[in-house]
Amino acid sequence: MKHEISQKQDSSVVAFSGEIDLESSPAAREILLKCFESTSNVIVDLSEVSYIDSSGVASLVEALQAAKKNGSRFSLAAASEPTRRVLELARLDKVFTMYDTVDDGLTA
Amino acid sequence: MSEFPYDKDRRDPRRFDRRKSTNVSAHLELLSKMSGHLAVTLNIEETIQKALDLIVQFVKAEGGALFLLDNRNNTLVCKASVGPVDIHGITLNTGEGIVGQCVAENSSRIVRDVQQDPDFDHSVDESTGFQTRSILCAPMVGHFEKIGAIELVNKSDASGLFSDTDLLMLQTLASAAALAISNAHMAEDLVAQERVSRELELATEMQRSLLPTARPAPFPVCGINLPANEMSGDFYDFFELGDGRVYFSLGDVSGKGMDAALLMSKTASLFRCLGKTQHEPHVLLATINRELCETAIHGMFVTMACGLFDPASGEVQLANAGHEPPLLHARDGSFTATPASAPPLGILPLVAGDDGIRKETLQLDGGTLYIFTDGVTEGDLANGKQLGVDGFTAIVRESAGLPAADRIEAVVSRLGNTGRSRHDDITLLAIDASTTCLKKDITHNSAPMVALHTFPARASELQAAREFVSKACADCGCSKSMATDIVIAVGEAIQNVVRHAYKDVEAGEATLEIVCKDGIIEFQLQDSAPTVDPEKLKPEWPEEPGPGGLGICIIHDIMDEVEHLPAPSGQGNLLRMVKYIESNRNET
Numbered sequence: 001m002k003h004e005i006s007q008k009q010d011s012s013v014v015a016f017s018g019e020i021d022l023e024s025s026p027a028a029r030e031i032l033l034k035c036f037e038s039t040s041n042v043i044v045d046l047s048e049v050s051y052i053d054s055s056g057v058a059s060l061v062e063a064l065q066a067a068k069k070n071g072s073r074f075s076l077a078a079a080s081e082p083t084r085r086v087l088e089l090a091r092l093d094k095v096f097t098m099y100d101t102v103d104d105g106l107t108a
Numbered sequence: 109m110s111e112f113p114y115d116k117d118r119r120d121p122r123r124f125d126r127r128k129s130t131n132v133s134a135h136l137e138l139l140s141k142m143s144g145h146l147a148v149t150l151n152i153e154e155t156i157q158k159a160l161d162l163i164v165q166f167v168k169a170e171g172g173a174l175f176l177l178d179n180r181n182n183t184l185v186c187k188a189s190v191g192p193v194d195i196h197g198i199t200l201n202t203g204e205g206i207v208g209q210c211v212a213e214n215s216s217r218i219v220r221d222v223q224q225d226p227d228f229d230h231s232v233d234e235s236t237g238f239q240t241r242s243i244l245c246a247p248m249v250g251h252f253e254k255i256g257a258i259e260l261v262n263k264s265d266a267s268g269l270f271s272d273t274d275l276l277m278l279q280t281l282a283s284a285a286a287l288a289i290s291n292a293h294m295a296e297d298l299v300a301q302e303r304v305s306r307e308l309e310l311a312t313e314m315q316r317s318l319l320p321t322a323r324p325a326p327f328p329v330c331g332i333n334l335p336a337n338e339m340s341g342d343f344y345d346f347f348e349l350g351d352g353r354v355y356f357s358l359g360d361v362s363g364k365g366m367d368a369a370l371l372m373s374k375t376a377s378l379f380r381c382l383g384k385t386q387h388e389p390h391v392l393l394a395t396i397n398r399e400l401c402e403t404a405i406h407g408m409f410v411t412m413a414c415g416l417f418d419p420a421s422g423e424v425q426l427a428n429a430g431h432e433p434p435l436l437h438a439r440d441g442s443f444t445a446t447p448a449s450a451p452p453l454g455i456l457p458l459v460a461g462d463d464g465i466r467k468e469t470l471q472l473d474g475g476t477l478y479i480f481t482d483g484v485t486e487g488d489l490a491n492g493k494q495l496g497v498d499g500f501t502a503i504v505r506e507s508a509g510l511p512a513a514d515r516i517e518a519v520v521s522r523l524g525n526t527g528r529s530r531h532d533d534i535t536l537l538a539i540d541a542s543t544t545c546l547k548k549d550i551t552h553n554s555a556p557m558v559a560l561h562t563f564p565a566r567a568s569e570l571q572a573a574r575e576f577v578s579k580a581c582a583d584c585g586c587s588k589s590m591a592t593d594i595v596i597a598v599g600e601a602i603q604n605v606v607r608h609a610y611k612d613v614e615a616g617e618a619t620l621e622i623v624c625k626d627g628i629i630e631f632q633l634q635d636s637a638p639t640v641d642p643e644k645l646k647p648e649w650p651e652e653p654g655p656g657g658l659g660i661c662i663i664h665d666i667m668d669e670v671e672h673l674p675a676p677s678g679q680g681n682l683l684r685m686v687k688y689i690e691s692n693r694n695e696t
Binding site: 023089 | 567568570571574589592593595596599600603606607658659661662665666
């Protein structure tokens, strides 16, 4: 798993790529939680994520819970097919705010 | 009336008389002396000779003889003799002569003048030259059985006649002697019984030692023998050859007694000895047959199956002489029987080959071959019914997830706890190819197996494992979306092994076997971690949306069949997942 963080307007866009699994999910969790220290809106770009497992999903859930706790916003954007499928299977596709593109998320 | 002094003296002590007093104490002294002799010795011959000496002396007879009854041919044999003529060893028929009648009628006789008595048998006098004038005879009865009689001849005082007191005296002494002889007989029987039972114990121990020692898994062969009595007419054995193959055998000797047990020991020894050099099982059976025929006894015979299992190929070469058909429980759940090609051993000369004992080749293909005696299939269940072949296959099927040793134990435990005594020995042997042949099967199995991947159960290995799954799905013709789902499900399963199964112990290996056949793709994920209770692995959606237990729910959502089993090797877990394949064509 690789990641890239860009500041767009007052939001942080975190673009993950590759696979978020048991090996990399602790890193994904750290990255997301750290973003909330400097911004109140985090958008995760999942377009280049080829696979995410339940531990990766757990990292996303934890970030969502952290955002709710301190009044920040957290959303997912441009989820790849495999990512969307896992969120569907996990019955979490309605729990997260999901945008088709990162831009949709920024203008919302 | 009786002149015996006791009665009068007891009735009226004032009439006590010195002469009679001496007589009474002498009686008592003799009785006590004789009883003392009789009580302490187990050597009957010596004791009865001493007793007779004392009696003859006391009653003042010229001679005497003690006869014991031989129940086998209903004769009386003289075991002790006192007097001028030694008649020791002579034999009389019961019912004949005065002694014979005494025993037959269980009554005492006093014959004051034998010349006047029609029962007197003159033959002994005629052959010995002795002249019998009077006879006193009392039977000996002990523990409700006739033992024999004591006969005294010719009172040696002036009158030459026995008195009633003499008769009473003899009766009393004969009773004491009878009791002692009877006790000594019983003691002899007990000693003999004790010796036989000790010998039986040693023989049982010896016979148990002929059975092979159990070997832990993954050794592929294990067996059980449960004798109905102390000694078994069944046997099983197995040993390894230098090339890794395992020779095994199981046999059942006709009959159940000590003779069957001895023939069993002989046959088992022949197998072990000849099997070391003769590696063709059908030739081995023919050789054992020749040996047994040469020394055949009482029409006894042996049904026997033996064979060689090659763990490297999963192949068994089997020969069966008159034995119950061994059953192969294949991986697909089916059972196949291999009936005997030849009659039992020890009856007729047999050749190895198509005209006699054939060699059958079986591919176990990861399945298990069961060989058993009719004591198993004809064994009684708790409900009184016989187990039967169907009952046997049902138990084996139920316990399919267990190690082979536990499976045969499961069969035996159904037969062993019925509370009834068994009427036949129970013997069961299992040749289990599932543990040893799992990996090798993949390459030369008739089923189109796709792949096997063994990896350390670590997070860093997960990606490679998923790629392996993804490729297998493509090879099997899964649609792209189905392949995505399968990778997600199997990925979760593997992740669970890494994250949960090995949580408290050092990470071991995991093995993923993928089989694609008949429109299904099957995944068997096996680990060697501590066994997890399958009850804890049921899918349960969390009330709050969150990651807990998510993996299991996803697996159940995607897969068409999910099964948690104990690993066949006995340690670890086996997760079996099946997906019914929709091919690429359906997607376009």
